[in-house]
Structure formats: C-alpha cells, structure tokens
Amino acid sequence: MAERHAPAAGASQKTLRVLEAALLNERFTDIVEEAGLPKSTVHRILASLVAEGFVSGDAESGYRPGARFMTLAGRALSGLDISELAQPIVDRLVAEVDCTVHVGVVSGDEMVYIIRTDSSKPYRMRSRVGLAIPMHSTGMGKAAMASWTDEAVVAYAERTGLPARTDATLTDIDALRAVLAEVRRNGYSLDLGENEVGTVCVAAPIRDHTGRVSHGLSISSIALEHPGRSIEELAPYAIEAATEISRLLGAAV
Known part of the structure; x- marks a missing residue:
C-alpha cells in the first residue's frame, strides 16, 4: 500500500505558522526555521502581516509584534476572568487531593483570596474569599515573593515590619531570604503554621501573560493530617494546576 502523506498546509495555516514564528523570534532565519516553510513563502506572508499591522520590522532590523496585534491581545487579556478560568482546574484538583484549594491575587503587600474550594473532610479552613493576609506569612505570598528582586523583598x-501571625511566622529578613531562595530552587513554597496555628499548605506561583507572578495557588490541610513537611508531597499537584492556569492567562510556561 502506498504511503499516505499529510495534506499540505493551506494558506490560512501557513499564515498562522508565520505569525506565531514571528511572535516568538526576531530574526528572519529563525522565523523560517520555526515556520518550516520556504523562505520566499515566509517573506511574502511577513510582508502581508507587516502591512496589516500584526507584525512590525523587517528582515534587517528584526521582527516584533505589531501595534494591531498588541491592541487585540490587550483587549482579549483584559476580558479574562481568572476565577472563571481557574475554577474548573481547582475543582479537579480538590477531587484529586481531597484538600482545600485556594487561589489568591497579589494586591500590594497582601495576598487576597479569590477562590476557596473545600474538600470532603469534615473540617473547614478559616480562610474566606476576600480575606487579605500578609505576603510573607502565606504559601501563596512566598511563592510570589520568590519572583521579586532582593531590593523589592527588603x-x-x-x-x-514582617509582623508575626504565629510563632512560626518569618519575622527576620535573612530567614525570609533563605526561604525564598529555597522556593526559587523548588518551584513551590510551604506554609507550616506560619499564618495560622495548625494549618499547613503547599503553594505554587501563577503567572500572567507578561510572565509576572500575579496570583498563587495553594493546597491546604491541617497539621494533624499532614504533620511536619508531609504536605510537600502534594507539590507536584499544585505546580501542575498553577501552570495550567498560567497558560490560560497567556503565560509562556
């Protein structure tokens, strides 16, 4: 039987390939390689994209996203509702780990809960949607702070003043720096009774379309059920869910 080949890309597919390649690469040669099309085809499509404002630049100076593309992207991103986007992912995560899951947004020096979905367990966390808590005493807050410069942390x-919420809260700048360095290495953070006595969590950062850590996701439990650092076993679940939400927000992760 003769080998069957995939149909050749149509005009629309070629244009989308070149547009995506131009958004990811500046050099013409890299765009050609990324698109997987002949140079003449890529050159012709780029000329059309530049003329329409979706791409700017040229082969000599390099290509960049055009004003028209940025305007459309901005309008689309401004209409995103993270609560609506994240809730199905949170619901699935709660079903997988049977723990309370939170999503919070960075608001100045605080992390504000915007989603809380409880597990099937008989106990309930004291957290609530709308509650604002200091960044340094929470798992989600430390996950976000790990992306800051040292100057911003100081x-x-x-x-x-790094106020204490419990005896375990990090109130020393050097101790906080050390923990944030660990968070950067691991890709997740822990809250071992630092915000509320008897409550633990593992958290991961959520990035927006600019790459900035704008939100966080945490899996919370009680220390009696997850003693010591055992909540850390759920870190892969938190990272996976946070990454999925980040992608929905347009982050390149």
Whole structure:
C-alpha cells in the first residue's frame, strides 16, 4: 500500500505558522526555521502581516509584534476572568487531593483570596474569599515573593515590619531570604503554621501573560493530617494546576 502523506498546509495555516514564528523570534532565519516553510513563502506572508499591522520590522532590523496585534491581545487579556478560568482546574484538583484549594491575587503587600474550594473532610479552613493576609506569612505570598528582586523583598520588609501571625511566622529578613531562595530552587513554597496555628499548605506561583507572578495557588490541610513537611508531597499537584492556569492567562510556561 502506498504511503499516505499529510495534506499540505493551506494558506490560512501557513499564515498562522508565520505569525506565531514571528511572535516568538526576531530574526528572519529563525522565523523560517520555526515556520518550516520556504523562505520566499515566509517573506511574502511577513510582508502581508507587516502591512496589516500584526507584525512590525523587517528582515534587517528584526521582527516584533505589531501595534494591531498588541491592541487585540490587550483587549482579549483584559476580558479574562481568572476565577472563571481557574475554577474548573481547582475543582479537579480538590477531587484529586481531597484538600482545600485556594487561589489568591497579589494586591500590594497582601495576598487576597479569590477562590476557596473545600474538600470532603469534615473540617473547614478559616480562610474566606476576600480575606487579605500578609505576603510573607502565606504559601501563596512566598511563592510570589520568590519572583521579586532582593531590593523589592527588603523594601517589603521595611514597609511592613514582617509582623508575626504565629510563632512560626518569618519575622527576620535573612530567614525570609533563605526561604525564598529555597522556593526559587523548588518551584513551590510551604506554609507550616506560619499564618495560622495548625494549618499547613503547599503553594505554587501563577503567572500572567507578561510572565509576572500575579496570583498563587495553594493546597491546604491541617497539621494533624499532614504533620511536619508531609504536605510537600502534594507539590507536584499544585505546580501542575498553577501552570495550567498560567497558560490560560497567556503565560509562556
């Protein structure tokens, strides 16, 4: 039987290939390689995209997203509702780990809960949607702070004074720096009774379309059920869910 080949890409598919390649690469040669099309075809499509404002630049200076593309992308992203996007992922995660899952948004020096979905367990967390808590005492907050520069962390410490919420809260700048360095290495953070006595969580950062950590996701439990650092076993679940939400927000992760 003769070998069957995939049909050749149509005009629309070729245009989309070149557009995506041009958004990811500046050099013409890299765009050609990424698109997997002949140079003449890529050159012709790029000329059309530049003329329509979806791409700017040229083969000599390099290509960049055009004003028309940025305007459309901005309008689309401004209409995203993270609560609506994240809730199905949160619901699935709760079913998988049977723990309470939160999503929070960075708001100044605080993390504000915007989603809380409870497990099937008889106990309930004291958290609630709309509650604002200091960044340094929460798993989600530390997941976000790990993306900050050292100058930003120091400025936060000076502004807030690193107030203690429990005996376990990080109130020393050097201790906080050390924990944030660990968070950067691991890709997740822990809250071992630092925000509320007897409550633990593992959290991961959520990035927006600019790559900035704008939100966080945490899996929370009680220390009696997850003693010591055992909540850390759920880190892969938190990272996977946070990454999925980040992609829905347009992050390149």
